[in-house]
Amino acid sequence: MFECLKREGVEVIFGFPGGSVLDLYHEMTNHDIRHILVRHEQGAAHMADGYARATGRVGVCLVTSGPGATNTVTGVATAYADSVPMVIITGQVPTAMIGDDAFQEVDIIGITRPCTKHSYLVRDVNDLARVIKEAFYLARTGRPGPVLVDLPKDVQQAQADFRYPRRIDLPGYHPTVEAHMGQIKRAYQFIKKARHPVLYIGGGVVHSGAYDELVRFAEMTRIPVTGTLMGLGSFPATVTDAAGRKEPHPLWLGMLGMHGTFRANMAVSHSDLLIAVGARFDDRVTGKISGFAPKAKIVHIDIDPTSISKNVEVDIPIVGDCKNALEKLIQMVEAEPIEGLDELRAPWAGQIHEWRETYPLAYTQDSDVIKPQFVVDTIYRVSNGDAVITTEVGQNQMWTAQYYLFDRPRRLLTSGGLGTMGYGLPAAIGAQVGMPDRLVVDIAGDGSIQMNIQEVITAVCNCLPVKVAILNNRYLGMVRQWQELFYQKNYCGTCLDASPDFVKLAEAYGAVGLRATKPEEVEPVLREAFSINKPVLMDFVVSPEEGVYPMVPAGKSISEMLLV
Amino acid sequence: MENNKQRYTIGILVQNRPGVLARVVGLLSGRGFNIENITAAETNEPGITRITLVTSGDRRVLSQIVKQINKLVDTLKVFDFSETEFVDREMALIKVRAEEGTRAEVLRIVDIFRAKVVDVSPHFYTLEVTGNDSKIAAVMELLGQIGIVEIARTGKAALARSKKH
Structure with missing residues (x-):
């Protein structure tokens, strides 16, 4: 298995162990491959995704059967929607027990069929090398996408002579590369x-x-x-x-x-x-x-x-x-x-x-309250427009798209198709693994950052100095904006009046926490954060009711924009 | 949407790998298409299976489904029979009431439609009928008046017509 991964140039695996992958974890110590231990398998999938988007290589994650596998599903669907090359290796109960509702058994191939490019259940160890080669080939060629390999425990334990196939034989798969x-x-x-x-x-x-x-x-x-x-x-x-x-x-x-x-x-x-x-x-x-x-x-x-x-x-x-x-x-x-x-x-x-x-994109930073656009703008200036930026989903994502000007590809990593809240932090960690020398910043909201906040500890203990800029408006801002415009300002379920103290939370994890509440504090906080070689959470307390504009209401033509 | 609904027959050659039928069917069910009938069996080439399925729905969505089926890694070829002439057949096993007064009528129908009696009991005949949709429908209608007890249909098998010259 690890020999196959080595042949495919895999340098890092994002994973979380469990009963059905213990054999692989046991073997892993004999091989020169980096393992990033996550705190939730969704994090592993997003990290592999962020690594893949930032570097252009195939991201790999390894999880156990049952809940380990189902926890990756959102990450797999995210990668599928945005055509990200990934190989997901899931443990499975022994072949003899498949279908018996065994402990931690789930039909992960069935569950992920609509959100993978292809998937394999390996029933014979002699097929393993071919499957791994095909999985990586499928993931990175044509329209890229995630490929899942389900490995029953007895197949992991079985022995076979190692022969890595030289050629790929997939008669049904011929992506058209040459334009007519x-x-x-x-x-x-x-x-x-x-x-x-x-x-x-x-x-x-x-x-x-x-x-x-x-x-x-x-x-x-x-x-x-x-x-x-x-x-x-x-x-x-x-x-x-x-x-x-x-x-x-x-x-x-x-x-x-x-x-x-x-x-x-x-x-x-x-x-x-x-x-x-x-x-x-x-x-x-x-x-x-x-x-x-x-x-x-x-x-x-x-x-x-x-x-x-x-x-x-x-x-x-x-x-x-x-x-x-x-x-x-x-x-x-x-x-x-x-x-x-x-x-x-x-x-x-x-x-x-x-x-x-x-109608240029514009905002006015006039009052004592920080405008979220101003934070993005300042991140752009202070990072010289040269950082790898990840986002969560919602207003933070749209303001980033509007106010951070990207000059090179693979610098904005964001969940576009699926719109997955909780993507940004693990994706930033994955990107930092792939690009250790580059500044990586997750531009987050106070809502979405909490969806995978547990991964802060993964950054801390792997010395991955990602920066997280939380645009804290105490709302699920994008949904609130829709309620304001189309649901008579009925802010049902969108007010986050009780959030953790993000500075203390960062400290509890062993990261650095910083806060800005006034416009003049934004730049110093960013400069300090970017100079620290540790993960930093920045809590920017921004104006709560700022909206993202222009906006085309759902169902309207794109020429019918709301401008303010 | 309803107005655009049409019936489509699609032929698919696939590699016979575990789950391939589920992949094909999932592309239809995921878009809310009902499958009217489906057959799948190995062809003369070992490891290659031909699936024939009949569904109805909106043309635009269907053409998307055909493209998606084509895209499956295990798919070798897709024939969209809405664009070509084709021959199709299906077989039905029909158990029909055959008592004193109706036996002769059942046998007449068997004769007219070139069906076969494949099982006989004191009160029932089981018939084998092969044909296209309309033939099977006609037999079913006639036998329905006598009394169909049970029916099992194979679903359609279809091949494109060869060029005449």
Whole structure:
């Protein structure tokens, strides 16, 4: 088993032992592999996920049967929704007892079937090497995703000669990597003619490593770029000028969708050509489908054919790897440059500039009370825009997406598809394991941080100096915002008037706790936290009723934004 | 939504691995599709199974399901028969009341529909009927007037028609 993991380049396992994996844990001490002992198996799954997103490698977690396995399910579903490569190894009761309702037995293959890319129950130790090889191959190729391997105890105890297969034999699995040249040519005909084109990019650009190609293609064709939450960092939000100052990238529109920028949503709504790259037309992006890019021809590049024409009818589907497709598009531009590009793009650039000036993202830090946006803004400044940021889910996540400007991929780790509260802290720990020298900050809410708060001790005892910035508004803020706008301010179940003292809690865990209650304390607290080589919890007491804007109400078109 | 409802027959070649049928069926049940009938058996190639299933629902959702089935690691090929000509057959075993006054009528129906009597007892005949949907429906209607006691149907097997030339 461990020999297989070594062959796959695994350096770390996030796990929690139990009866059905004792044999693996017993054997682990004979191998040079790092084990991070978590405090809850959900944490193990999110850590493997955070490690995978930050490094691009496959994350691995190891848990026991029954409750150990079920505790990972939220983490597995999170990784599945965001296409994160992971291998989850679960213990299982001995093969002879499967189906008998044995102690700590659960059909984890059945439970996770809809939220894994594939899964295996290994009944014969002679299959183990092949299964592990296939599991890693499936997890990282094509549209990546989590693969679960269920290992009964007797299979762990059995002996077999070690033979690691050299070849993969999966006749039903052939992801299309090469984009079809005919479709590329058709798409380019539209690109050449378009007057109001927009690139709409998603997490697929991150997975395929197509950052350079995307930047090159957008700059060659001067097509403005908007990104989904998962796509942030796939296109630089800023450029550094000769004097070393950061300026907004002229082609970057910011995020689109429910909490997207005014200019991004307006640009998409008025576009005549929308080029989707590694994005999947999620409902949080499109709003009301009929109002989404109503005048545009749509080109969709995606490695997963099931994503194409799922929610929105596509004019030119291109199945293939984003990097491959963009390389081919760049060749097209080089072969047949767009004539009169300056004159062609000038009106559109002017219009976008006008939208940018009309309703920029803004907040006013005027009173004595800290604005949550100000905290995110200050984290951005103090970290030089260069930290790995994780978030929880809700307002903290949206303010991060709006006010932390990402210039590189794999710097924002967030649960986009599933929207899992409790993701940020364990994901930050996983990311810190993979990137020991980088500043890793979890931007959290006072609600969601408590969903996996137990993992603070995992950070402490593994000397992983993650920083947690809690935007403490004493509410489940995003749900409260919906109640304010759409449920007659009936704040049922969203008030967190009783929360722990986060500073004392940090200290109890052996971490450092800091608090800021006034705007002028925000920056010193951050600077102090970032200078300490230990995990730090920062409690930012922020204004309780701040909302995330712009906002597109559910069921409306993305051009119908609430701006304040 | 109801107006777009149509009946679809889908053929799927899969590797015969544990759980493969559950994976296919899960893609339909997870989207609220009811399966009207389903058959699965090994083909002439060892280790490869053909699944034929009939379902009805919205075209757009169904095309998503077909793509998802295609995406399963164990799936080798999917045939969406709504886009091609195909032949289909199913077999039904029908136990029917066959008493003094009705036996001759049952046998006439057997003859007309080229069915077979496969079991006989003093009061019942069990018939084997093979055909497409409408033939089985017609037999069932006629025998229903005499008195069907029990029925077991295999569900549909389907193959695309070969090109004529």
